[in-house]
Structures are given as structure tokens and as C-alpha cells.
Amino acid sequence: MEAVFVILQACVVIGAIVLGVRTGGVGLGLWGVAGTLMLVFVFRLAPGSPPVDAFFIIIAVITASAAMQAAGGIDYLVAIASKIIQRNPRRLTYVAPLVSFLFTVLAGTGNIYFALIPVIYETAYRNGQRPERALAASTVTSALGITASPVSAAMAAYLVLMEPSGFSLIKILAITIPSAVVACLVTSLVQQRVGKELLDDPVFLKRVEEGRVEVPAVLEAKGGTGTDPATGSGEGTLEQPTVSAARSATATVTHVVPKGGATAAWIFLSATFLVVLLGLLPALRPSFPTGTDGALEPIGMSPVIEMVMFTAALVIILVRRVKPAVIVDQSLLKSGFVAAIALFGIAWMADTFISSNQETIIKPLGALIDVAPLLLAVVLFLVAGLTTSQSATTNTIIPIALAAGLSPGVSTAMWPSLVGVWLFPANGSQIAVVETDLTGSTRLSQVPVWHSFTIPMVVAWVSTVVAGLLIQLFVH
Numbered sequence: 001m002e003a004v005f006v007i008l009q010a011c012v013v014i015g016a017i018v019l020g021v022r023t024g025g026v027g028l029g030l031w032g033v034a035g036t037l038m039l040v041f042v043f044r045l046a047p048g049s050p051p052v053d054a055f056f057i058i059i060a061v062i063t064a065s066a067a068m069q070a071a072g073g074i075d076y077l078v079a080i081a082s083k084i085i086q087r088n089p090r091r092l093t094y095v096a097p098l099v100s101f102l103f104t105v106l107a108g109t110g111n112i113y114f115a116l117i118p119v120i121y122e123t124a125y126r127n128g129q130r131p132e133r134a135l136a137a138s139t140v141t142s143a144l145g146i147t148a149s150p151v152s153a154a155m156a157a158y159l160v161l162m163e164p165s166g167f168s169l170i171k172i173l174a175i176t177i178p179s180a181v182v183a184c185l186v187t188s189l190v191q192q193r194v195g196k197e198l199l200d201d202p203v204f205l206k207r208v209e210e211g212r213v214e215v216p217a218v219l220e221a222k223g224g225t226g227t228d229p230a231t232g233s234g235e236g237t238l239e240q241p242t243v244s245a246a247r248s249a250t251a252t253v254t255h256v257v258p259k260g261g262a263t264a265a266w267i268f269l270s271a272t273f274l275v276v277l278l279g280l281l282p283a284l285r286p287s288f289p290t291g292t293d294g295a296l297e298p299i300g301m302s303p304v305i306e307m308v309m310f311t312a313a314l315v316i317i318l319v320r321r322v323k324p325a326v327i328v329d330q331s332l333l334k335s336g337f338v339a340a341i342a343l344f345g346i347a348w349m350a351d352t353f354i355s356s357n358q359e360t361i362i363k364p365l366g367a368l369i370d371v372a373p374l375l376l377a378v379v380l381f382l383v384a385g386l387t388t389s390q391s392a393t394t395n396t397i398i399p400i401a402l403a404a405g406l407s408p409g410v411s412t413a414m415w416p417s418l419v420g421v422w423l424f425p426a427n428g429s430q431i432a433v434v435e436t437d438l439t440g441s442t443r444l445s446q447v448p449v450w451h452s453f454t455i456p457m458v459v460a461w462v463s464t465v466v467a468g469l470l471i472q473l474f475v476h
Helices: 002-023 027-041 052-070 073-087 089-107 112-126 131-144 153-165 169-191 202-210 217-221 243-250 261-280 301-320 324-328 331-355 358-371 375-387 390-403 408-422 428-436 454-474
Strands: 287-290 295-298
Touching: 002 027, 002 331, 002 358, 002 375, 027 331, 052 073, 052 153, 052 261, 052 301, 052 324, 052 331, 052 390, 073 089, 073 112, 073 261, 089 112, 089 131, 089 169, 112 131, 112 428, 131 169, 131 408, 131 428, 131 454, 153 169, 153 301, 153 331, 153 390, 153 408, 169 261, 169 408, 169 454, 261 301, 301 324, 331 358, 331 390, 358 375, 358 390, 375 390, 375 408, 375 454, 390 408, 408 454
Parallel strands: none
Antiparallel strands: 287 295
């Protein structure tokens, strides 16, 4: 009979997540709270611990991010990324994914990637490259930046879960950053060989014939020939370069940086570096007596991150004279607030369910994980794909793995499996990339899980987990 009740409770949890995903936005978090209410009042489960620390870490970080955005700091970061990408057109498939990853790490949000999409596309198109290769790889690797950033929402949730075991922020980053870099390189290597060249792609040639896109001037200058989309033969010829096509070969994508944008960005980045430094050197943090023995222990990283990032937001406001009302209107603050609500509701519901069913769930799961530890990576990948929320997936699955006895190092190595958020084409970045690529090389299909992002996603997932499992052997 007990098993029946556990199954019913699990249905409530899964149902709340599914309905939350369908509702979208803050709906994910609200359905999570509604699920918690059901578990408490209908099934009489004791309420779990709401993720207060993780919630306020997210609020602190997004407040600083929004202040930076309002002062032009995001524009400054995008301008730098654009220059790096456009200076290396021949190695675009390698440079763009690394840049997308790095700037997501620095900003703590994948929203910065939206501004890089047209830069990557234009650089690839002007140089006669298949845009899908760099665009799809960069989209995927930007998600890896979330699990390697000390100031991302997912990291806030994960850090709170790891603190009781003493697995610090530095240890987490020591695994996730190098494993992600390996994944970026491996993904780029594979992606460089994906798809036909533009002049051999019937979809692109058909769009040229319809007048929807021009042949890049660099390909016109080579006097190349393409496959005729109607006959499938290789006798299709290219027209002479047009004026607009010739211009596209030399033009560059530029981003205007508001005055003071660099200052705002460096204030935010300095706060990020300070967080990492304080995590690396606990002696720099104030110590206070804990427990009955009165032993001194450094203050935890959760309040440190909150204090540093809130202060960074204030410094940006004072130095750049940003009006607080303007910060509230920034897109980063709105999206971050949605993430915080989603995290709060889902994590509270998951903790309520798990903590009340230790004997029924954790012991069997522990035995299963002992037999097949890699199961955690698969579960994280699939749940991330279904929920499209890295923070919610973290708070739903990681506590189960830890309670089942999986070591923090192994859990951390598999945590970047959250790259599964790209499993279904339900994210804004994916849709934006497909719409931006006028050549038609980046595309979706009638099969929901098979699209331009599938191959780089799977390659990044496997390579980052393998690299992480090897690296964690040296992280203690």
C-alpha cells in the first residue's frame, strides 16, 4: 500500500513539472508550489526545506547583471566577443563555440548568446562557410557555460546542495571548466564535418533561386558551381557577384557600446573574480564559532555571493549613475526572476517528496546507482530536456543522487549533462538561430529530437562527462 502512495506522490511531482513546462515562465515555479501543497495537505508529507539560499543567490546575481546591462556592460562584453569571432573567420567553428562558452561563464547567463547569433551567422555566411556548423556548436556550448559559471542560477542551486559535504565552489569549477573546454573542442572537431558545403546544399541553392538569399561574394569570386536543386546534377552555375554580395564580404558586424559600459562590465567581472577568490582562499572569509565546541569556521559561500553581488549592483548604480527604476525594466532581471521562482517551487516540491520517502526511494536508487553510476548522467540529460530548466533539474535530481551515496566529485562530473536542455527545439536560442540562418543550413525536422543541434549536443554531453569523470579523480 505504501508503494501505491509513493507512486501517486511521484505522479503529482511529475505532473506539476509537466504542467509547469506547458504553462511556461513563472508557471513552472508556481506549479511546483502547487505540487508541494498537494503533497502536504493531501498526502500529509512534512514540508521540505525551501531553497532560500539558492533563491537569494539568484536574485543577487541577476540584480548585479541587470545593473550591468542597464549601464551598457552587456553591450561591452558582446562587442569584445564579436571582435574575437570576426578576427578568426577561418577557424570560426572552433572559435565561436569557445567564445560563446567563455562569455556565458563570465556573464552567468545564456542570454548573452542571443547577441552573438547574428555575428556568428554573418561571419560564416560572408566567408562561404556552412553557418550550421558554428551556430549549432555555439548554441550547445553556451549551455556548458552555465555549469562552469560561478554566478549562474544553476550553480547557485548546485553549490547550496554541495556545501554540506564540503565540496566547495573551487572544486566544482575545477571539474566543470576543464571538462567543458574539452567538450567545446571535441564538439567543434565533429561539427566541422557536419553537413554539405553551401554550394552543394540543395536547400541553400533553392533559396538562392527563389531570391531569399544571395551567394556569398567569396564563393562567387571563386567561380564555384553548385548542384542544381531541380536536377540534382552538379551543373548549376552561379551568377556574377552583386553589389550587395560584394559588400557583405568586407562589412563587419559592429556593436555600439554606451559610454561607461566598460566600467560597468569590469565592476561585475571584478565581483565575479572576488567570489572565485574567496572560494579559493577560505582564510580571506570571516570566521565565526559554530557548534557546541565553539570552533571557528569561515562563513559559507552562499551569503558571500549574496553580499558581493548585491554590493556590485550598488557600485554600478553609484558609479554609472544608473536609475534603479531602469534596472527593473531590464530583460536579464525579468528572466532571472522567472528562474528564481522556478527554482524555488520545483526545489521545494522535490525536497518534500524525497525527504519523506527516504526508505522507499533512496535505498533502491542507491543500489541502482551502485550498479550503474552513469544512470545519473542519463537522468539529468532527459529531465533537463523535458523541463528546459537547468536549475529545476539540478534541484530535482542531484539531491536524490547524493542521498543515494554518489560522491560529490562523480555527481559534479555528470552535472553538465544539463546540456540536454537542447533535446527538444523548445528554447529561444534554438528558434533564434534557425530564424537567423537565412541559408537554411540550420534547421529543425518533423522528428522533435532530430535537428541541427542534436549531434553537437550528444557529442558535448558524452565528452564533458567522460572528461569530468577523469578530472574528478584528481580533485579532492
